[in-house]
Amino acid sequence: GAVVSQHPSRVICKSGTSVKIECRSLDFQATTMFWYRQFPKQSLMLMATSNEGSKATYEQGVEKDKFLINHASLTLSTLTVTSAHPEDSSFYICSAQVDGDYGYTFGSGTRLTVV
């Protein structure tokens, strides 16, 4: 089946620094990638949707200048948390959709801790 590889699985960074999270679709081309944030014991909240070669569409309340999304190829999307603060600590998960398919494949998630 379709596999999405997400890295790193865990990252600790200092407040004020930036962190990049990568998601790669290993055996299919993902025309659309979704980025979610999940706080402890809560559901997945969609942050943004990105289509290959286009600017990402952000959900209401998500700062696009803080959460930079790049989807430069059909197999790679990145999320960069800029100037991270402790309140950005969360579990970030990507999901890929194959064009025209109902299938949504999720990455394994990245635990970000900002100290």
Place this chain on the structure above:
Amino acid sequence: GENVEQHPSTLSVQEGDSAVIKCTYSDSASNYFPWYKQELGKGPQLIIDIRSNVGEKKDQRIAVTLNKTAKHFSLHITETQPEDSAVYFCAVLTGGGNKLTFGTGTQLKVEL
């Protein structure tokens, strides 16, 4: 926008018993209803899904039923095993869009 409610928030069953989790949604145009299992520290994994033109789907011990009129769908797990313990999320895809809206999750615990 779509509103998805999921119940119960926690569910504890004895090994071998059945577990049922229910979700309701608000948008009658919704047409795809997946269920995900999430283990601690991992991403969600699809366990079963159903489309709006089908009323029931089964895969071994797992089944999903959909009532479009009432706008609810349920996950049924039979003969539960300890490895079924996890958080389960329902999700809804609204017609014409490609964004999933997730339920609030159910912590299932299967006790020996």
